[in-house]
Amino acid sequence: MFFEIIKLAFDSLRTNKLRTFLSMLGIIIGVGAVIAIVSIGSGAREQITSRISSLGSNIINILPGTSRGWGGRVSRSSTDIFTLELADYLEQVCPSVKRVLPLSQGSGLLINGELNVQATLNGVNTYYPEVNNYNLAQGQFINEEDLENNRNVIVLGSQVAENLFGNTNALGEKIKLNFQNRDHLFTVIGVMEEKGAGLMGNLNNQAYIPITTFMKKLSNSRFVTYYIAQASSSGEASSAVSEIEFFLTKYLKDEEKEKFNIMSQDEILETVNSVTASLSLMLGGIAAISLLVGGIGIMNIMLVSVTERTREIGIRKALGAKNKNIMSQFLVEALSLSGMGGLVGILLGWLGAYTIAQVGKWPLVITPVSVLLAFGFALIIGLFFGLYPAMKAARMDPVEALRYE
Amino acid sequence: MLEIKKIKKIYQLGKVKVEALKGVSFGIEKGDFVAIMGPSGSGKSTLMHIIGCLDKPTEGNFFLDGKDVSKLNDDKLAEIRNKSIGFVFQQFNLLSRASLLHNVETPLIYAGVKVKKRRELAKSALDSVGLGDRLKHRPNEISGGERQRTAIARALVNNPLIILADEPTGNLDTKTGEEIMRIFNRLNQEGHTIIMVTHEPDIARHARRIIRLRDGLIERDEKI
Numbered sequence A: 001m002f003f004e005i006i007k008l009a010f011d012s013l014r015t016n017k018l019r020t021f022l023s024m025l026g027i028i029i030g031v032g033a034v035i036a037i038v039s040i041g042s043g044a045r046e047q048i049t050s051r052i053s054s055l056g057s058n059i060i061n062i063l064p065g066t067s068r069g070w071g072g073r074v075s076r077s078s079t080d081i082f083t084l085e086l087a088d089y090l091e092q093v094c095p096s097v098k099r100v101l102p103l104s105q106g107s108g109l110l111i112n113g114e115l116n117v118q119a120t121l122n123g124v125n126t127y128y129p130e131v132n133n134y135n136l137a138q139g140q141f142i143n144e145e146d147l148e149n150n151r152n153v154i155v156l157g158s159q160v161a162e163n164l165f166g167n168t169n170a171l172g173e174k175i176k177l178n179f180q181n182r183d184h185l186f187t188v189i190g191v192m193e194e195k196g197a198g199l200m201g202n203l204n205n206q207a208y209i210p211i212t213t214f215m216k217k218l219s220n221s222r223f224v225t226y227y228i229a230q231a232s233s234s235g236e237a238s239s240a241v242s243e244i245e246f247f248l249t250k251y252l253k254d255e256e257k258e259k260f261n262i263m264s265q266d267e268i269l270e271t272v273n274s275v276t277a278s279l280s281l282m283l284g285g286i287a288a289i290s291l292l293v294g295g296i297g298i299m300n301i302m303l304v305s306v307t308e309r310t311r312e313i314g315i316r317k318a319l320g321a322k323n324k325n326i327m328s329q330f331l332v333e334a335l336s337l338s339g340m341g342g343l344v345g346i347l348l349g350w351l352g353a354y355t356i357a358q359v360g361k362w363p364l365v366i367t368p369v370s371v372l373l374a375f376g377f378a379l380i381i382g383l384f385f386g387l388y389p390a391m392k393a394a395r396m397d398p399v400e401a402l403r404y405e
Numbered sequence B: 001m002l003e004i005k006k007i008k009k010i011y012q013l014g015k016v017k018v019e020a021l022k023g024v025s026f027g028i029e030k031g032d033f034v035a036i037m038g039p040s041g042s043g044k045s046t047l048m049h050i051i052g053c054l055d056k057p058t059e060g061n062f063f064l065d066g067k068d069v070s071k072l073n074d075d076k077l078a079e080i081r082n083k084s085i086g087f088v089f090q091q092f093n094l095l096s097r098a099s100l101l102h103n104v105e106t107p108l109i110y111a112g113v114k115v116k117k118r119r120e121l122a123k124s125a126l127d128s129v130g131l132g133d134r135l136k137h138r139p140n141e142i143s144g145g146e147r148q149r150t151a152i153a154r155a156l157v158n159n160p161l162i163i164l165a166d167e168p169t170g171n172l173d174t175k176t177g178e179e180i181m182r183i184f185n186r187l188n189q190e191g192h193t194i195i196m197v198t199h200e201p202d203i204a205r206h207a208r209r210i211i212r213l214r215d216g217l218i219e220r221d222e223k224i
């Protein structure tokens, strides 16, 4: 009996292929969208988290805060806060902090003869590679002497080196740096290794000079842009955050907590996770609505089908079909519709996720859970929206049904 | 074998009551061949539906094989239709998308008969009405007479207590109608009980007994 009912359902779906396809379309799109969205969401998140983690889990960024604009005051970033002395002070007073790295940042044009490239210029000290787990490919990094003497030496990011020197040797070469319309001459002493894009933008597109040079010759300011703090270990990251917060607040007399902003990696990860999660949730919601619409489409088709086949129902009842036989016939039909739609949707969603993963260069993540969930949801939708038409069919009065033209 | 006692059927159409059957009583013996005649609207089809367990009487009792079936629930009635009744309709009422074989098999599917047995029974039923070579055809690929013969095969396949035919020749020409009647006569000779509604005296002539209805009551009941 069970096989007869399945066969019956497929026979009936086969006789009207176009309609069958159209009524499956909503489910196909819904399931496909759910699978693609979940996959894209987790793929992107995996990529972002792996990039953040590659920065080292004990890194804490201390950024200028944004004051709230109230009254006549405009909201703005507090820039004149971070000095070299404050960095040293923090390094000394915070027990869980190993290092506080001051950073000055600006954009400059690097020129080597005919070639030039716009790069992010970083004034850093000698600990920068160590703290950021970012190593040299060639030459050497800025040392204490360079810092003391405000030397015009520069270390290039891999992309910058390639743009300016191609495959030829860059070490020892002199290049021109145009910063705020003033030209300076720098000697290349090192080239950094290639690294994936990180939180602070594309590292390969940066260049590094002694922070003292930056402050005295370029920016003429005694303030730096931000600090990168390194906790003694990743386990101490959170205590480092509270220590920094405590001492900075005290030092800056910053009761409103608006002069600085601490971003630890945990926090960044949390933010990223919550953003991608709520994004996935929203898109997933839209996909779920499309599934729902697909379900309504199925119900619509099933209702039409039940009405069209009123006489068939009457005949079957006259021949001895019980209500439950008719019921299961139409229910199985609705389930076949949504089930097949679900399968096609899985295929489509997988294809979509695969394509986008290729484009976005992140891993294709399709969890069996999401597939099962989407398919199960499609079946439940089929069951739910197939129930009413099936019940309508089952409850038909045989005499009336037989008389139906 | 079949006993009808003071059957009434009242249809409620809004505020108007339509009394299709106003108290009909009669009995039918096993192996009989009864024609039910009467003017249009006299309640013939209504009566057939009640005898066929497609409908329940508003009042009265209906005994089939000694059992009162007038108060049974839907499932039980479906079971009786499946096991004890064979229907032949004026409009043939075949499943248009299914082959003749599948059409004849359908009652057996609902009876839960296994595939092999089912095929066998359906084939021999189609054979017995001379359609053994048309198993794979669809209803729209055969003539009206052949469709009605398929319907008869379907009615026979469960070996029912009664065959009910509501104007089986109504949609057929005289010659084809006669062919159908010959099959009914043969089935009756083989021991089948047949109840048939008809307008045509020539068709009713084939029966052994004629019950005439008028306005929901029996007007005359005669043996021939």
Ligand SMILES: Nc1ncnc2c1ncn2[C@@H]1O[C@H](COP(=O)(O)OP(=O)(O)OP(=O)(O)O)[C@@H](O)[C@H]1O
Binding pocket: B011, B012, B013, B018, B019, B020, B038, B039, B040, B041, B042, B043, B044, B045, B046, B047
């Ligand atoms: N579902 C219904 N609702 C209301 N009235 C009905 C219904 N079915 C039948 N009737 C009425 O019951 C009466 C008997 O109908 P029935 O179909 O039994 O007549 P009949 O003898 O078969 O007629 P015909 O020869 O035209 O087929 C008619 O007056 C008809 O209008």
Ligand SMILES: [Mg+2]
Binding pocket: B044, B045, B046
């Ligand atoms: Mg009638």
